[in-house]
Amino acid sequence: MNWRRLAGSVCDNKTTSAPPIQIKTLLNKVHRLKSFVYHSVKMCGTGDKARLIAEIIPRANSRPVCSGCGIRRPGYDRMLPREFEFIPIWNIPISFSYSMRRVDCPRCGVKVESVPWAQGKHSCCDAYRHFLASWARRLSWKETAACFHTSWDNVCRSVKWVVDFGLEHRELEGITxxxxxxxxxxxxxxxxxxxxxxxxxxxxxxxxxxxxxxxxxxxxxxxxxxxxxxxxxxxxxxxxxxxxxxxxxxxxxxxxxxDRFHIVKKLNEAVDEVRRQEVKKLAAEGYEPILGKSRFVS
Ligand SMILES: [Zn+2]
Structure with missing residues (x-):
């Protein structure tokens, strides 16, 4: 074994490989947010209690969107940070932390802004609700909640959300x-x-x-x-x-x-009925019934 050469190749790999990817970069790749940035990611707790918190902040000079009319309006004030559960990373629970802005809307009054990752007062991100609902098709709701560190209620609400959307948008034309x-x-x-x-x-x-x-x-x-x-x-x-x-x-x-099962069942009942009648008739006429206990000649 040429250890020097091996050591050299390891060294080369180190120098030529891409820089280590950060969780912020990963989030930007898989869940990019328009008008917002992932500011920092920190880990809280250890062992089974370990969880990641990704802090989100608005982009500089971006104006909040009014949740009433969907139009960008001037900011009014900011609320206390709120957490939104996201899809676990390496099975470590992760939440987004964000201080919602309130808007001063000339049409709707003072309203909480709407954000692109979650709707209304939901504590789960839309992407996480999709994720939970898709796993709930394969596992029980209880198992889904246990596997992905969330509550049974969150799984139930996610399924309901996806089903309601499907029912609202389903196409019922052309069923033959x-x-x-x-x-x-x-x-x-x-x-x-x-x-x-x-x-x-x-x-x-x-x-x-x-x-x-x-x-x-x-x-x-x-x-x-x-x-x-x-x-x-x-x-x-x-x-x-x-x-x-x-x-x-x-x-x-x-x-x-x-369906074939019921037709065959009915047919067999009819054959049996005829057989019983024949057996009775043969016995009455003094013959030995050959199909006394079976539909088949052995
Ligand atoms: Zn408005």
Whole structure:
């Protein structure tokens, strides 16, 4: 081994490598803020209690945005520093610390400014809420909160925020195929109905409906609207009578495809019924029944 050469290459690497990256630089790369700067990052506590605090300040000469009208207005005063939870870095919790400015708005009066990293009075940054909501699809809400050092309430609120946004912006046009299915909960004592879109290019959950009765499913299709219901050409469902009735009444143009499990079950019941009758008839006529206990000849 040529130690001198090895030592030289390590030395070369040191001299030619990029300067060590600072957390401020990292934040600017992944979460740049317009009109604000990351002023300093400090670490508080040790071990499990360690957390990072990134102080944010406004850019020099920048004017705050009024949260009422969204227009830049003159500053009025500053409030005490407020903390906003951000996505943990190397699993170390990090919060932004910022003293919100109040604006003197001629239209809205004295208002707290709006900032680009969080909305309203939320204590979590928007990016963190997206992050939590995306992990809550893979882990339980409790596990998500524990893994990323936040509360169950924050995970719940993040999911609600993302779901509300999705519902507000979802596109319901062009649905031509749906599936209607039931799910039990509360140890099998209660039911809910799930409605899915099952078109070739788009498969998604459209509705979670309490119960599996006529009124609840009728209400779902009424909310969907007569025009959209008329575009549905295929519905897959099981043979639960209220489903069949509602589908026939609300989606008259649709073909109701029944699921294979229930059809096979009904077919087997019919074959069994015929077999029993034949066995009885053969026995009455003095013959030995050959299919007494089975549908199959062994
Ligand atoms: Zn205003």
């Amino acid at each position: 195929a749906i599936g209607v299915d039931e799910v039990t909960y509360s140890k099998g004592h209660k039911y809910m109905t799930l409605v899915y879109q099952i078109d070739g290019g788009c498969r998604r959950l459209l509705g979670v409906i309490k119960d599996r009765d006529t009124a609840s499913l009728t209400g779902f299709f009424a909310t969907l609207g007569a025009e959209r219901c008329a575009q549905i050409k295929v519905v897959c469902s099981d043979m639960w009578k209220p489903y069949l009735n509602v589908i026939a009444a609300m989606l008259p143009a649709a073909l109701n495809v029944l």
